[in-house]
Amino acid sequence: MAEVKLVNIKKVYPYVSGEEKKKNKKKSADEPEKKKVNLQITDEGVVAVQAFNLDIKDKEFIVLVGPSGCGKSTTLRMVAGLEEISDGELYIDGKLMNDVAPKDRDIAMVFQNYALYPHMTVYDNMAFSLKLRHTPKDEIDKKVREAAEILDITQYLERKPKALSGGQRQRVAIGRAIVRAPKVMLMDEPLSNLDAKLRNEMRAEIIKLRQRINTTFMYVTHDQTEAMTLGDRIVIMKDGYIQQIGTPQEVFNHPANLFVAGFIGMPVMNFFDAELKREGDKFFVEVGGIKVELAPEKEARLLKNNVQSQPVTLGVRPEHTDVAEQGIASTVEVAEMMGSSVHLHLNADGKDVIVIVPTIDMKGSYKQGDTVHFTFDGKVAHVFSKETDKNLEF
Amino acid sequence: MQKKSSLMKKLKKYWPFYFLALPGLIYFFINNYIPMGGLILAFEKYTVSGGIFGSKKIGFQNFKFLFSNADAWIMTRNTLLYNIVFILLGLVISILTAYFLHELKSNMSRKFYQTVILFPSLLSIIIVSYLANALLAGDTGFINNHILLPLGLEPISFYSEKKWWPFILVFVHFWQMTGTSCILYLANMSAIDPSLYEAASMDGATRWQSFFNITIPCLVPTIITLTILAVGKIFNSDFGLFYQVPMNSGAIIDVTQTIDTYVYRGLMNTANLGMSAAACFYQSVVGFCLVMITNSMVRRISSENAMF
Numbered sequence: 244m245a246e247v248k249l250v251n252i253k254k255v256y257p258y259v260s261g262e263e264k265k266k267n268k269k270k271s272a273d274e275p276e277k278k279k280v281n282l283q284i285t286d287e288g289v290v291a292v293q294a295f296n297l298d299i300k301d302k303e304f305i306v307l308v309g310p311s312g313c314g315k316s317t318t319l320r321m322v323a324g325l326e327e328i329s330d331g332e333l334y335i336d337g338k339l340m341n342d343v344a345p346k347d348r349d350i351a352m353v354f355q356n357y358a359l360y361p362h363m364t365v366y367d368n369m370a371f372s373l374k375l376r377h378t379p380k381d382e383i384d385k386k387v388r389e390a391a392e393i394l395d396i397t398q399y400l401e402r403k404p405k406a407l408s409g410g411q412r413q414r415v416a417i418g419r420a421i422v423r424a425p426k427v428m429l430m431d432e433p434l435s436n437l438d439a440k441l442r443n444e445m446r447a448e449i450i451k452l453r454q455r456i457n458t459t460f461m462y463v464t465h466d467q468t469e470a471m472t473l474g475d476r477i478v479i480m481k482d483g484y485i486q487q488i489g490t491p492q493e494v495f496n497h498p499a500n501l502f503v504a505g506f507i508g509m510p511v512m513n514f515f516d517a518e519l520k521r522e523g524d525k526f527f528v529e530v531g532g533i534k535v536e537l538a539p540e541k542e543a544r545l546l547k548n549n550v551q552s553q554p555v556t557l558g559v560r561p562e563h564t565d566v567a568e569q570g571i572a573s574t575v576e577v578a579e580m581m582g583s584s585v586h587l588h589l590n591a592d593g594k595d596v597i598v599i600v601p602t603i604d605m606k607g608s609y610k611q612g613d614t615v616h617f618t619f620d621g622k623v624a625h626v627f628s629k630e631t632d633k634n635l636e637f
Numbered sequence: 638m639q640k641k642s643s644l645m646k647k648l649k650k651y652w653p654f655y656f657l658a659l660p661g662l663i664y665f666f667i668n669n670y671i672p673m674g675g676l677i678l679a680f681e682k683y684t685v686s687g688g689i690f691g692s693k694k695i696g697f698q699n700f701k702f703l704f705s706n707a708d709a710w711i712m713t714r715n716t717l718l719y720n721i722v723f724i725l726l727g728l729v730i731s732i733l734t735a736y737f738l739h740e741l742k743s744n745m746s747r748k749f750y751q752t753v754i755l756f757p758s759l760l761s762i763i764i765v766s767y768l769a770n771a772l773l774a775g776d777t778g779f780i781n782n783h784i785l786l787p788l789g790l791e792p793i794s795f796y797s798e799k800k801w802w803p804f805i806l807v808f809v810h811f812w813q814m815t816g817t818s819c820i821l822y823l824a825n826m827s828a829i830d831p832s833l834y835e836a837a838s839m840d841g842a843t844r845w846q847s848f849f850n851i852t853i854p855c856l857v858p859t860i861i862t863l864t865i866l867a868v869g870k871i872f873n874s875d876f877g878l879f880y881q882v883p884m885n886s887g888a889i890i891d892v893t894q895t896i897d898t899y900v901y902r903g904l905m906n907t908a909n910l911g912m913s914a915a916a917c918f919y920q921s922v923v924g925f926c927l928v929m930i931t932n933s934m935v936r937r938i939s940s941e942n943a944m945f
Contacts, residue, residue, distance in 0.1 A: 323835075324838075325839075345838045346839070346840070346841035346842070350839070352835075352839045354832045354835070356832055358830065358832035358833055358836040359836075360850070361833075361855070362854035362857070363854075371840050371850070372841050375840060375846060419836075419840075
């Protein structure tokens with residue numbers, strides 16, 4: 244149990260010899276200049292993480308989520324001590340940890356590929372850290388068996404990792420981490436090597452485990468479902484920057500920018516080119532021939548930010564979009580029956596739109612080519628700046 | 638019949654693979670199997686006129702000659718002891734060298750040191766023997782002229798004092814062979830999942846604890862395979878090392894004579910092909926038996942690490 248504080252953390256991977264020369268190679272006059280497409284590649288090297296500020300409370304479950312290459316694993320590895328921190332400060336329980344060796348940070352980590360010692364039995368894998376700390380044998384035995392009991396792997400203690408299934412190996416990896424009751428538990432995409440069914444089961448196991456061992460968790464995933472179900476708070480990252488920090492509900496209901504809006508939620512949010520109209524203290528969005536007034540709390544935030552009429556990107560989640568008699572006209576391209584709902588893939592004036600229709604509300608079936616009108620409520624519309632991609636309410 | 642048809646089926650199905658394997662199989666047949674017929678020489682008193690198959694059969698006479706000789710004990714002792722030292726010390730030196738190279742963070746340094754360590758193995762043993770001579774020669778050698786004499790010490794006549802040669806031969810062997818023997822271990826170390834070391838460091842292991850608890854156990858299959866193969870050659874010796882490096886000096890023959898040099902010298906002096914064939918046959922049979930025994934011992938202790 245510990246508080247973790249990351250202050251302005253930055254990670255730069257300097258160029259190795261040769262790369263820099265290649266980069267600085269003088270181009271011939273006729274060679275067109277290539278535009279720098281990746282902001283993370285700078286003169287000092289490849290910037291994996293920057294301006295990372297986060298306060299993790301004691302016993303909090305924080306999930307870092309983002310696409311591949313966004314810097315989430317690097318951040319976790321910096322906390323673990325497996326990567327050097329290029330700049331900034333890391334505190335665990337108020338102590339500066341930048342130059343402290345991993346073994347002295349009192350943290351444990353569960354790796355994506357389990358990282359179980361192949362030549363050791365499950366028991367030895369779990370006991371290894373305790374043996375290195377010269378813990379008495381009977382205490383090691385007690386702790387290993389307790390952890391095995393929690394994770395339901397007692398019957399596999401004498402087996403070697405290669406004789407275990409993926410799920411069992413994952414349990415052993417977690418067991419190895421919890422056996423020494425670390426202050427902070429780090430998990431780097433621990434479920435990504437498992438199949439969908441096992442992943443769901445293990446997710447539930449991790450929730451139960453968290454209640455039992457009651458420590459601070461930092462969990463990295465690219466799976467937003469894991470992030471939403473496990474985290475007390477979610478940190479959404481892109482290109483090494485934090486995009487938003489908030490509870491699952493906050494990031495789902497109030498995405499800070501277009502990236503977060505598109506990343507969180509399945510199916511992804513629908514985006515439209517729209518006009519935001521300010522009429523006194525009222526705000527409307529005009530899209531596809533319909534005009535929708537925004538909810539009063541949204542209007543209050545826009546007013547506070549002194550937002551004026553402007554072209555915007557309008558975002559509405561598929562589950563917040565309703566089929567109606569009147570609204571934006573579209574044609575059905577695909578209707579996916581999901582059981583409790585139908586996912587309608589529509590084409591609205593060349594734009595792909597997904598609408599979720601609960602089967603209980605359906606009056607008939609949808610066929611390809613059917614004309615459908617859809618609309619949305621002002622409470623669930625998100626308006627993003629065309630220039631900055633930021634949510635204008637923020 | 639069923640077996641035959643299934644073999645035909647396999648040949649038909651996988652003929653491109655068998656076709657690809659064909660040059661290798663032909664090579665093995667010509668180079669490794671046909672010469673086995675020559676073993677018959679071990680049981681003959683070979684004459685040029687009689688040829689391999691027409692010479693007089695003398696049973697185990699050649700073997701008797703080989704072992705009744707006064708040098709039999711010396712050459713067997715030398716061959717065995719040098720090989721035991723090479724196997725045991727070689728294991729430690731190769732693994733440690735590979736580990737140090739593996740631990741180097743800079744690619745440039747790693748390449749540099751690897752090249753430096755590997756370079757001697759590219760040198761012909763003749764060149765190595767003259768390099769050794771340049772160091773050890775009584776009158777002109779570097780050690781006598783530039784180290785011992787300036788220090789006021791008596792020069793050493795290396796080529797006539799046998800006490801130095803076990804050390805010199807072991808040193809020259811490792812100086813020349815460490816580069817190649819550490820490559821396999823280095824490749825194996827590179828294949829060890831780095832997350833195992835990360836997990837160990839999170840568990841509280843120091844570098845040496847990681848070395849003994851992760852690196853060595855992960856190398857065990859390679860160590861066992863290479864050791865079994867080396868044990869199989871325990872009655873063979875590096876002819877160049879034991880014949881060329883001591884410059885065929887008679888004064889030190891007690892510590893440089895091995896089965897191979899003995900056979901060569903015998904062949905040069907008496908042209909007795911039968912005795913040479915007997916010695917080789919003896920080396921092969923003993924080597925084969927040792928491989929089988931070592932492997933069965935490994936299988937009893939840890940079946941997953943046995944070769945077969």
